[in-house]
Amino acid sequence: MWAPEDSGAGGGHDRGWLFTFKNTFTLKENLFTQKDRLGGHLLLELMEPGAYYTKDQRGHTASFLRAELNYSF
Numbered sequence: 001m002w003a004p005e006d007s008g009a010g011g012g013h014d015r016g017w018l019f020t021f022k023n024t025f026t027l028k029e030n031l032f033t034q035k036d037r038l039g040g041h042l043l044l045e046l047m048e049p050g051a052y053y054t055k056d057q058r059g060h061t062a063s064f065l066r067a068e069l070n071y072s073f
Helices: none
Strands: 016-029 037-049 062-072
Touching: none
Parallel strands: none
Antiparallel strands: 016 037, 037 062
16 A cells, blocks of 8 residues: 555655455355355455554554354345
């Protein structure tokens, strides 16, 4: 990711790297009716800060994890 201006605390344009991993899955179909579905997804995001941030902030990788189950009918 890049910033259009170097107005961040670190003075650079490089905001860092953002990695996104998503896995969508189906656990069961036709559970109660002929058209229903039980499924969901797992989402993992990792952000490695770049020169836009201070040296202390660059030393910390941000992470986000979400697990979702859904039932459609």
